[in-house]
Amino acid sequence: MPKFPLPSPGKIALWLASPFIVLAVAGLFADSAEARARNNVAYASVAALKNNLGSPRRLEFERVRVTDAGAACIQYRARDDFGTLSSAQAVVIGGKVAQSSARDGRFEKEWNRQCLGSTYDVTGAVDRFF
Secondary structure, three states, X not given: OOOOOOOOHHHHHHHHHHHHHHHHHHHHHHHHHHHHXXXXXXXXXXXXXXXXXXXXXXXXXXXXXXXOOOEEEEEEEEEOOOOOEEEEEXXXXXXXXXXXXXXXXXXXXXXXXXXXXXXEEOHHHHHHHO
């Protein structure tokens, strides 16, 4: 009867640890996919806000946060053609923009509903992209 060589302790340890290594690597990719999805929501929301504002001479983002529900809560400063710098806020959900300058009460309702809970800060990604 042939004798098979015994595997080394290193090979046994690698064989036992390999499922955990696969899970750890999969977790890293899943996290980055979620981050990319949040960044994509932020990019689309900022583009919708810019489209809604028309053409401000300069737009600076103080804070951009995204919720799990896909809403973007944006605090920004805009400079108009006359050089006036104004601070404002907006909530963007699915391309629909509610701005703090609106007088219909929709902004306050959406801000309280969407932006007061848990959010992810994506300001850095938006600053690099825009």
